Amino acid sequence: MYHFDWAIFWQYLWPGTALQNPLIRYGLIATITCSILAQAVGVLLGLAAALGKMSKFAPFRWIADFYIWWFRGTPLLVQMVLLYYGLGVTHIFDFPDIHIIGITIIGAIQAGTLALAINEGAYMAEIVRAGIEAIDPGQMEAAKSLGMSYGLAMRRIILPQAAKVIIPPLGNEFNNMMKTTSLMTIISATELFFGYYQVNGRLFKPFELFLDASFYYLAMTTVWTFIQSRIEASLGERKQVRAPSTFQRIFRSSPMAH
Amino acid sequence: MVVKADKVNKWFGPLHVLKDISLEVRKNDVVMIIGPSGSGKSTFLRCVNHLEKINSGIIYVNGHPIGYHVREDRLIEDREKNIARQRAEIGMVFQRFNLFPHMTALENIIEAPLRVRRLPMDQVVADGERLLARVGLAEKRGSYPSQLSGGQQQRVAIARALAMKPSLMLFDEPTSALDPEMIGEVLDVMKELAHEVTMIVVSHEMGFARAASNRVLFMDEGRIIENSTPDQLFDHPQEERTKQFLSKILH
Numbered sequence: 055m056y057h058f059d060w061a062i063f064w065q066y067l068w069p070g071t072a073l074q075n076p077l078i079r080y081g082l083i084a085t086i087t088c089s090i091l092a093q094a095v096g097v098l099l100g101l102a103a104a105l106g107k108m109s110k111f112a113p114f115r116w117i118a119d120f121y122i123w124w125f126r127g128t129p130l131l132v133q134m135v136l137l138y139y140g141l142g143v144t145h146i147f148d149f150p151d152i153h154i155i156g157i158t159i160i161g162a163i164q165a166g167t168l169a170l171a172i173n174e175g176a177y178m179a180e181i182v183r184a185g186i187e188a189i190d191p192g193q194m195e196a197a198k199s200l201g202m203s204y205g206l207a208m209r210r211i212i213l214p215q216a217a218k219v220i221i222p223p224l225g226n227e228f229n230n231m232m233k234t235t236s237l238m239t240i241i242s243a244t245e246l247f248f249g250y251y252q253v254n255g256r257l258f259k260p261f262e263l264f265l266d267a268s269f270y271y272l273a274m275t276t277v278w279t280f281i282q283s284r285i286e287a288s289l290g291e292r293k294q295v296r297a298p299s300t301f302q303r304i305f306r307s308s309p310m311a312h
Numbered sequence: 313m314v315v316k317a318d319k320v321n322k323w324f325g326p327l328h329v330l331k332d333i334s335l336e337v338r339k340n341d342v343v344m345i346i347g348p349s350g351s352g353k354s355t356f357l358r359c360v361n362h363l364e365k366i367n368s369g370i371i372y373v374n375g376h377p378i379g380y381h382v383r384e385d386r387l388i389e390d391r392e393k394n395i396a397r398q399r400a401e402i403g404m405v406f407q408r409f410n411l412f413p414h415m416t417a418l419e420n421i422i423e424a425p426l427r428v429r430r431l432p433m434d435q436v437v438a439d440g441e442r443l444l445a446r447v448g449l450a451e452k453r454g455s456y457p458s459q460l461s462g463g464q465q466q467r468v469a470i471a472r473a474l475a476m477k478p479s480l481m482l483f484d485e486p487t488s489a490l491d492p493e494m495i496g497e498v499l500d501v502m503k504e505l506a507h508e509v510t511m512i513v514v515s516h517e518m519g520f521a522r523a524a525s526n527r528v529l530f531m532d533e534g535r536i537i538e539n540s541t542p543d544q545l546f547d548h549p550q551e552e553r554t555k556q557f558l559s560k561i562l563h
């Protein structure tokens with residue numbers, strides 16, 4: 055019968071002891087940072103692709119369609135390997151280590167995060183587009199009739215309204231993103247799962263260690279779900295009685311500002 | 313001449329919705345357009361600020377062809393920037409108000425003067441408050457559209473259009489989405505406006521037409537069938553189709 059090693063299990067579960075291991079400490083930091091970065095860049099790429107797809111200029115549509123088609127149609131794992139090893143071995147781009155404020159960001163982390171972001175952008179494109187298309191076309195017409203350019207109308211009128219539609223699915227995407235970062239292990243990027251993987255290579259306690267890793271992912275996604283529901287609740291509330299806008303906060307003259 | 317339309321034609325696919333529309337609107341004219349559903353009234357109005365493209369003919373607003381420029385006898389669609397600049401001079405009021413729901417009444421009004429005209433904040437706020445007072449909604453400056461009645465929303469929408477100091481105002485059935493008890497308050501605002509700004513109004517409000525307009529057009533199947541003074545058109549229509557239509561809407 056398998057002997058479950060409780061000592062190892064607790065050592066690598068309890069943050070006080072687990073995070074003493076630099077592989078896990080830096081892995082956790084990398085996972086959180088890379089998730090946020092990849093998601094943020096993914097949103098921007100998704101916005102660009104969504105606008106491209108809706109563009110009147112056909113080449114923009116083709117580029118956006120190709121991008122979405124490629125990155126939704128191939129596995130992320132393959133994209134990651136292609137980006138890191140493919141570009142590296144051909145010396146198109148080597149992903150050299152970056153040193154900033156005493157931290158070294160290794161090439162694999164850069165390539166992995168970039169692959170996550172680009173892949174995410176292809177999925178965000180559809181989410182952003184659906185958000186924009188959910189807005190009454192009368193809004194764009196009203197904005198145009200006031201002399202606004204397409205860009206200004208998008209930025210000031212359409213996107214702030216579309217954001218409310220986009221935020222719930224965006225939250226789910228981020229939840230997935232935190233878990234998907236673990237795929238970076240394939241290119242030896244030092245994220246959380248890679249940390250546990252390395253420790254397991256030394257201790258060979260896969261059941262205990264990967265269970266511990268699971269708990270860390272679970273903790274991150276659970277905390278995020280909580281934050282997400284708070285964000286969505288505040289969005290829902292604002293449909294009835296809105297929080298004071300920046301303008302009201304500056305002028306403090308509205309009866310609604312408190 | 314504020315608007316001059318010359319043989320305007322417009323197709324939606326195979327559907328010929330505007331047929332050789334020619335029209336002249338002088339400064340301070342208030343022109344009403346009436347006609348059955350689907351006759352092309354809204355489409356024509358939307359062509360005047362280039363929300364719709366036209367297929368042939370030309371529309372001049374303040375002497376400039378709207379949405380196009382002429383090069384070697386051909387019409388070439390203008391750059392977006394030029395179209396936007398022309399639209400800034402033309403106010404439009406929509407049937408369904410189309411206020412920006414994420415902005416307060418005052419924010420709705422100052423948005424375009426602030427971002428399009430790039431006027432200073434204190435000036436646009438002062439102007440905006442004056443306009444709100446003018447449409448009788450001074451105390452609603454901080455209210456969101458969802459907190460306003462239909463009539464109030466439409467008055468804010470009129471103030472929003474006026475904030476750009478347009479030389480021409482287009483109204484597309486401004487009262488037909490309103491409960492009957494709110495129609496009066498919007499028409500009152502429009503009547504007062506009629507003294508000082510050129511307007512084209514698509515509406516079947518006969519009272520307004522008689523009180524405030526100096527010309528009424530009857531459109532049917534994409535053509536202007538009759539074009540005369542309100543009293544002449546309502547009391548002595550010349551065309552058979554006009555008579556039929558009027559008998560329907562006047563019961």
Ligand SMILES: Nc1ncnc2c1ncn2[C@@H]1O[C@H](COP(=O)(O)OP(=O)(O)OP(=O)(O)O)[C@@H](O)[C@H]1O
Binds near residue numbers: 324349351352
């Ligand atoms: N975007 C569009 N695509 C295709 N057909 C359209 C479009 N907009 C309007 N039409 C058609 O063009 C014709 C004229 O429409 P328009 O909205 O100008 O009529 P209207 O006189 O304003 O009618 P109503 O009194 O119902 O508002 C109608 O047959 C309508 O179905």
Ligand SMILES: [Mg+2]
Binds near residue numbers: 354
């Ligand atoms: Mg219409």
